[in-house]
Amino acid sequence: MIKLNPAKIVIPVDFSKTALKAIKHAAYIASLNKGELFLLNVQKKNDLIDIILPAIKLKDTSIITKYIQEKLGELAEDVRKEYGIKVTPIVSMGSVTSEIVDIADENKAGLIVMGTQGGDSDSSLLLGSNSYRVLTKAHCPVLTVRANTNKIGYGDIVMVIDSSGHTRQKVVPTLKFAEKFASRIHLLGILGKHEEGYKYNLEIIFGQIEKMAEKSGLKCVTKILENVTQPAEQTLKYVNKEKADLISIMSDQKTGGSILLGSYAHEILNDSKTPVLCFKPEAHDEMAPFSLGGMW
Numbered sequence: 649m650i651k652l653n654p655a656k657i658v659i660p661v662d663f664s665k666t667a668l669k670a671i672k673h674a675a676y677i678a679s680l681n682k683g684e685l686f687l688l689n690v691q692k693k694n695d696l697i698d699i700i701l702p703a704i705k706l707k708d709t710s711i712i713t714k715y716i717q718e719k720l721g722e723l724a725e726d727v728r729k730e731y732g733i734k735v736t737p738i739v740s741m742g743s744v745t746s747e748i749v750d751i752a753d754e755n756k757a758g759l760i761v762m763g764t765q766g767g768d769s770d771s772s773l774l775l776g777s778n779s780y781r782v783l784t785k786a787h788c789p790v791l792t793v794r795a796n797t798n799k800i801g802y803g804d805i806v807m808v809i810d811s812s813g814h815t816r817q818k819v820v821p822t823l824k825f826a827e828k829f830a831s832r833i834h835l836l837g838i839l840g841k842h843e844e845g846y847k848y849n850l851e852i853i854f855g856q857i858e859k860m861a862e863k864s865g866l867k868c869v870t871k872i873l874e875n876v877t878q879p880a881e882q883t884l885k886y887v888n889k890e891k892a893d894l895i896s897i898m899s900d901q902k903t904g905g906s907i908l909l910g911s912y913a914h915e916i917l918n919d920s921k922t923p924v925l926c927f928k929p930e931a932h933d934e935m936a937p938f939s940l941g942g943m944w
Contacts, residue, residue, distance in 0.1 A: 650927050652789045652821035653758025654828075655683040660690065660748050661720065666763035666795035671723075673793050673923065674761035675731040676800045680828045684734035686755055687724050689716050690747040691739065713739060745781045757788055764792045764917060780914050783899050783926045789821065792917055792924045802826070802894040802923075806834040806887050809853065810879075811846045814898060814929035819857055821927065822896040827864050833857075834890055837872035838879050847872060880915035887922050895920060899928045 657674045661667045671687070678685055691713065720737035727735045736755075740747045752760055764779045783790035807822050809815050826833060835857060837850045850872060858868045876882055887895055899913045916924055 650789070650817050650821050650930055651758065652825055652925075652927075654678060654681045654825070656686070656755055656757045657683060657759045657761055658686045658688055658748065658752045658755065658757045659761045660744070660763075661687045661723070662689065663719065663723075664763065664795075666765055666793070668763075669795050669797060670761050670763035670793045671727060672800055673791065673797075674759075675727050675733060675735075677759070677761070677828075678733050679731045682733075684736065685724075685727065686736050686738055686751065686757065687720055687727075688738045688740065688748065688751050689720050690744045691716065691741045692744065713741075744778060745785060748782050749785045749787070752786060752788060759789055759791060760786055761791045761793065764794065779917050780899075783913075783917075783928060786928065789925060789927050792920075792926070794921055794923070796921060797923055799893055802829045802831050804834060804890060804892040805831045805894045805896055806836050806883075806890065806892045807857075807896040808836050808838060808883060809850065809857075810838045811840075811843055811850070812898070816853065816857075817929055818896050818898055818927040819860065822925065823857075823861055823864050823866065825925070826861075826866055831866060831894075833861050833866055833868045834886075834892060835868055835870045836883065836886055837870070838876050838883065839872065839874045840876050840879070844874065847874065880912050880919065883916065884920055884922075887920070892922055894923050894925055896925045897927070899926050 654677045657678055659667070659671055659674045661671065671685070674685055677683070717737065717739050720739060724735040724737040727733070738751060740751065748760065760782060762779050762782060779790065779792050805822065805826055807818065823833070835854050837854065839846055839850065854870050861868045871886065873882055873886070883895070895916065897913055897916060913926060917926070
């Protein structure tokens, strides 16, 4: 079963406005869960050698590394004082994606929180595609945040449910996450063309999720979209209409009657101004479309 453990959170940091906003989200989550943060700065060796060192006429990377360590340490101390949580600064070198995943594994992190600027970013760390690479390789859920996300907290969470066998794997961890914020859950059903026959099954699953939410003290509202041809666009339209604070999806959502090989999640990450909580599906024998047993 997929788990979301916000007691240990890794945040990639490049000192941009977007990364600083991600830290605020992560720190707030950690403070409610008596957790700790790992602020990670990844230095790409090629960039240091080819760009930075010649520009400032240095012969090695040690001075750059020391400067970043000091700056990251100062940031960590600021977060400690503001939120009263443990914060560990880490500076590493290598591939951004690999280092984020490896550091998360080494520290047994249960969540990665990343700042992202979507498809129009000119930063290799903040590209929506880079966030997508992290969530497809990470062994824990990934939360992406934009710089212009003003609200900290998740009072309204949209959880997208489709006709794939793994779609419900995010239900339990999303509900547990929502408990800390007393969130209202918006169950958004996505059915593509020729999936009319699944509507009844979807309504049954919605009923099951509503009962689970009620036991956790959470309220649910439901909406089913049929004959969907542009699932990401229609999802975000609904999210904006409901003024939701968070979207919960799988990393290779099945929509429109076919597996989209991750394009749905990629589009959501690139285009959403709302934070996105994304789960990578686990393989199970019962992962058949709309199996009504198991998967919880």
